[in-house]
Structure formats: C-alpha cells, structure tokens
Amino acid sequence: MLPNPSLRSAVATENVQITAAAGALVLARRVVVLTGAGMSAESGIPTFRDAGGIWSMFDPDEFATPRAFERDAGKVWRWYAERRRSMAGARPNAGHVALAALEARFAARGGSVTVVTQNIDGLHRAAGSRNVVAVHGDIHRTRCFDCRADGGEAGAHDASTVVPPRCPACGGRLRPDVVWFGEALPMAAVGRALRAIRACDVLVSVGTSGEVEPVASFPLRALEHRAVLIEINPAPTPLSAHADHVVRAGAATALPALVEACA
Ligand code: NAD
Ligand code: ZN
Numbered sequence: 637m638l639p640n641p642s643l644r645s646a647v648a649t650e651n652v653q654i655t656a657a658a659g660a661l662v663l664a665r666r667v668v669v670l671t672g673a674g675m676s677a678e679s680g681i682p683t684f685r686d687a688g689g690i691w692s693m694f695d696p697d698e699f700a701t702p703r704a705f706e707r708d709a710g711k712v713w714r715w716y717a718e719r720r721r722s723m724a725g726a727r728p729n730a731g732h733v734a735l736a737a738l739e740a741r742f743a744a745r746g747g748s749v750t751v752v753t754q755n756i757d758g759l760h761r762a763a764g765s766r767n768v769v770a771v772h773g774d775i776h777r778t779r780c781f782d783c784r785a786d787g788g789e790a791g792a793h794d795a796s797t798v799v800p801p802r803c804p805a806c807g808g809r810l811r812p813d814v815v816w817f818g819e820a821l822p823m824a825a826v827g828r829a830l831r832a833i834r835a836c837d838v839l840v841s842v843g844t845s846g847e848v849e850p851v852a853s854f855p856l857r858a859l860e861h862r863a864v865l866i867e868i869n870p871a872p873t874p875l876s877a878h879a880d881h882v883v884r885a886g887a888a889t890a891l892p893a894l895v896e897a898c899a
Contacts, residue, residue, distance in 0.1 A: 650885050651893075657840075657881040658897035660864040664837035665747040668829075669735055670854055671887075672754045674843020674869060678729040678888035681757055685845050700816045705781060709809050713800035716812040720775055720790060728763035731842070731887035734895040736764035741899075750832035754844060754851055756814045769829045771821050771851060773814035782808025821850065833857045840866045840894075843887050846873040868894075 661667065673683035683689045694715075698704050705712045739749035751760050751768045756775040760768045778787035780803035787793075787810040793801040801810045815821055833839065839858040846852045855865055855875055867879040868890045876882055883890045 650883055650890075653881050653883045654890065654893050654897055657866045657883060658894055660838050660866065660881065661840075661894070661898040664864070665742075666832070666836045667738070667742065667747070667749045667838045667840065668752055668832050668836040668858065669738075669749060669840045669842060670752045670754075670844060670851070671760070671842045672844025672846075672851075674845075675731060675753070675887045676726065676729070676755055676757055676759055677843065678731070678886055679726045679757075679759055681723055681726050681755075681759075683843075683845075685847065696817050700814075701818050702781075702816055703818075705809075705811060705816075709781070709811075710799045713811070716775060716814075717790070717794065723757055723775070726757060726759065728759045729888040731889075731891035732759050732763035732765070734891040735760065738895045739765055739767060748832075750829075750836075752829040752832065752851075752854065754848070769825050769832070771815070771825045771829055773812070773822070775812055775814055777813035778810045779813045780806060780808045781811040782806055787811075787813075826850070829854065830857060833863075834861065836863050838864045838866065840868065841873075841875055841879070842868045842891065844869070844873070846875045866894075 677683055684691045699712055699715045735751060742749045749767060751765050753760055753768060753770050754772045756770065756772055758774060758776055776790050778790050778793065779785065780787055783803060783806040785803055785805035787803055790812060793810065802808070803810055833854055834857060836858055839855055841855050859865060859878060865879045866881045867873065867875055868883045868885065868887055870884055870886055
C-alpha cells in the first residue's frame with residue numbers, strides 16, 4: 637500500500653505512460669535507445685550537470701579539454717585514472733540488463749535495437765548489449781594525443797612510472813580515449829548513430845539532459861521522419877515537450893517495466 641494519495645497518483649500516471657510507450661515498442665522493428673549519464677546513476681556513477689554531479693565539483697576547463705591536457709597532461713591523466721578507479725566497482729543496473737534483453741528479443745524476430753550512448757563507462761556492453769555506439773568514447777581505452785594511434789587498455793598503463801604513459805607508435809603522450817569539450821565526435825560513430833536514428837521507428841531517450849550538442853539534436857532527427865519519441869528521466873528536459881510518452885522515473889525502474897510491458 638502506497639503511503640499517500642499524491643505518490644499513488646504519480647505511480648499510476650507512470651504506469652499509464654509505460655503501458656502507452658510499450659504499445660509503440662510492440663509495433664516497432666527498429667529501435668534506438670539514446671542514453672546519458674542518468675542511465676548509470678543507479679550503478680553509482682555520478683551524472684555531470686545535476687547537483688553533486690561531476691561538473692559541479694570539477695571545472696571541465698581544467699580536466700576535459702585539449703588545452704587542459706597541453707597545460708598539464710599528468711594532472712589530466714591522473715584525474716581520469718581516479719575516475720576509472722571510482723568506476724571499477726560499478727555494475728550494470730536493471731535498466732542496462734533490460735536493454736540487453738530487448739536487443740536479443742528484437743534480433744530474434746528480425747528487428748534491431750541500437751544503443752547510442754554518451755556514457756564512457758562500458759556498462760551497456762558489460763550488461764550484454766552488442767549493438768552499442770559509444771559516441772563519447774571509452775574511459776577504459778587510450779589513444780595517442782600526438783599521432784592518434786590506439787594506445788590499448790588504460791588499465792595496462794596503471795603501473796607506468798611515466799605519466800602520462802608514452803605512445804608505443806611515436807613516443808607521444810597517451811590520453812584517455814574520450815571526447816573532450818571542444819573536440820569533434822568520432823565520425824564513424826556519429827555516422828553509425830545517425831544511420832540507425834534515421835531508420836528507427838521508436839527512439840527512447842534515457843537519462844540525458846539534452847544539453848550537450850551534437851547528441852542533444854539526435855532525437856530531432858528521429859522526429860523528422862515521425863518516429864515515436866519516448867523519454868525516461870525523473871526530471872524535465874528540453875526534449876520533454878517533443879516526446880510522445882514521458883516516463884518520470886529512474887532508468888533502473890522504468891526500463892525493466894517498459895521491456896516487460898511489451899513482451
Ligand atoms: P547530464 O549530467 O547532463 O544529465 C543527466 C540526466 O540524467 C539529467 O537529465 C537527470 O535528470 C537524469 N537522471 C538522473 N538520475 C537518473 C536516473 N536514475 N535515471 C534516468 N535519468 C536520470 O549528462 P548527459 O546528458 O549524459 O550529458 C552530459 C554529457 O556531456 C555526458 O554524457 C558526457 O559524455 C558529455 N561530455 C563529457 C565530457 C568529459 O567527461 N570529458 C566532455 C564533453 C562532454
Ligand atoms: Zn603516438
């Protein structure tokens with residue numbers, strides 16, 4: 637029994653939205669799920685812009701730009717190594733697991749689910765999603781700041797006494813393989829993401845504030861061909877007004893409910 641009438645009515649509203657959103661998913665063949673930091677919040681990884689978020693504690697100009705790396709590469713490398721360590725215990729939550737199950741279900745009947753994620757934590761793959769486009773890169777990988785060569789797993793350099801570690805190809809400085817402010821997104825990943833978005837019947841936006849371009853505009857590309865737009869986010873975003881269905885709940889609750897409702 638829920639304690640008070642307003643909470644009861646909020647849950648009822650949410651259930652209606654989940655049922656309606658599930659109705660759209662049942663009819664879909666190609667689905668894109670666009671995820672942001674809120675997707676991993678219930679795995680214990682802080683978001684960026686919320687109160688207590690990473691950018692409320694750290695200045696991105698000091699840690700997440702090419703200029704910051706040029707100024708003090710060691711400081712930036714150590715900050716990302718610390719973020720990696722703080723993520724080491726994070727496990728996929730029930731929302732990640734539900735998305736992997738949805739992908740398997742769609743694949744079995746000739747459809748597709750593509751996860752386009754801004755997250756760099758690798759939790760979608762850890763949960764079993766295969767069709768994942770990580771448009772902001774992967775904190776567990778490295779590449780060369782100077783020649784862009786692949787520098788391998790970040791963890792493999794943890795014992796290095798040289799900080800940042802050196803590039804095996806050119807001797808340059810290795811950096812985390814993530815997209816920093818002021819940098820272009822990897823073209824191949826954006827191409828894959830946009831192809832999936834242009835072909836989708838339903839786009840589900842989960843846990844993204846919709847404020848960082850170019851990804852913030854991706855859902856609008858889906859609306860251009862009248863795909864159904866579903867938003868899952870406890871808080872309103874600029875996308876909410878465009879969404880056909882809005883579920884005001886956390887990813888780890890809403891996604892399993894949605895995936896179950898369209899089974
Ligand atoms: P964000 O912090 O801006 O937004 C998080 C959203 O998640 C909010 O709308 C919040 O209401 C929602 N949320 C909170 N808890 C939730 C839950 N349990 N379930 C569902 N939603 C929840 O993060 P964002 O939208 O991902 O945008 C910021 C992006 O900027 C990041 O993805 C990041 O990759 C990117 N960025 C990062 C760097 C960097 O780290 N170097 C550089 C450039 C851009
Ligand atoms: Zn190099």
